[in-house]
Amino acid sequence: MTRLSVNINKIATLRNSRGGNVPDLLRMAADIQEFGAEGITIHPRPDERHIRYQDARDLKDVVYTEFNIEGNPIKKFTDLVLEVKPTQVTLVPDGEDAITSNAGWDTVKHGDFLREVIAEFKRNGIRTSIFTDPDPKMVEGAATTGTDRIELYTEAYASAFEKGDKEGILPYIEAAKTANSLGLGINAGHDLNLENTRFFRQNIPGLLEVSIGHALIAESLYLGIENVVNLYLDRLKE
Template sequence: MTRLSVNINKIATLRNARGGNNPDLIQVAKDCERFGAEGITVHPRPDERHIRYNDVIKLKEIVTTEFNIEGNPQDKFMNLVLMVKPEQATLVPDGINAITSNAGWDTIKNESFLTQIITELKNNGIRSSIFVDPIPEIIEGAAKIGTDRIELYTEPYAAQYPSDKEQSIKSYVEAATLAHELGLEINAGHDLSLENLKYFKENIPNLAEVSIGHALICDAIYLGLENTIQLYKRQLI
């Protein structure tokens, strides 16, 4: 079964809107695990507009499943990751002012830089995953630089799914098949939801993990967090 990692950035956004500690990010992370999540994901950004760097340090002390830290591997991010030593670091090429991630790495253009970063992660016992678009050349480049996993950027899939689900999944099936042939494990994330997750899971071979935050937290407002996590897990069976 594909693992579900819950991204709790939106919980931090809600907390930060009023200051204080409501909702309690640490308690929510514990509850997500208690409700069935197999991982906790955070994506700290330089301006700390949602997840704060100190949050990451505190979460490492209490997360008992898999801890995944996403972000652009600039110095501040890498210093945090190497100090916390999560099970997985997902490298995302988002700009400083990006509202959310909107593209994968060019693994060919950034080969030297990414190879250096991945080597450093491996030397510290941290699994590496690279956020990529479903493009064969990019997948081949990811294998060349030595990453353990790729995370398929799924916003284009989600956008096209309502109008043409067969076409929306095509490039992702091809990318996942190639990645597996090259010895890469496969994660996926961005705009996956209760509407489109089951079809994605059914068609993507060897899907190890999905990281879902925005849609899951939005659903939880109506359905409750425990029920929502269970509903998402059922899509992954």
């Protein structure tokens, strides 16, 4: 069964929009795990417009499943991850002003940098994952960095699926086969939702984990977050 990690950035966005502590991010993280989610993901950015760096520290005592921290490994981010020591760090090459992640790493061009960063995280017992496009060459490059896993950037798949084009899954299948042959674990995320998650999971060999945030929180406005978490769990079953 593929594991579900819930990205709680949008809960933090709602909290920050009014100040104070409503909704309570820590309580929501605890509840989401009680509802069955197998991980919590956060993606702090330098301007702390949603997840704050202190949230990462506070969540360390709340997350008892897998704790995944995503971000661009600038010094401030790297220092935070080394302090908190989550289960997993996912390296994402987004700019400081990015609204959301919009590309995977060029693992060939940035291979030396990634190797250095990943070695430091692994010395501290933190599992590593690299955000990558569904390109076998980028997956091969990732394998040379020492990373444990890749996270397939699924926006292109989700866009194709919404248009009825199921062949949009094909590059992801090839990338997954390459990852499997190289001994890399496979995660996935970005624009996965209740409509497209099952088909993706059914077709990607060795898919270990999906990280879903924006769609899951939006769907919860209509269906309730406990119900939505369990709907995703159903879609991720073998």
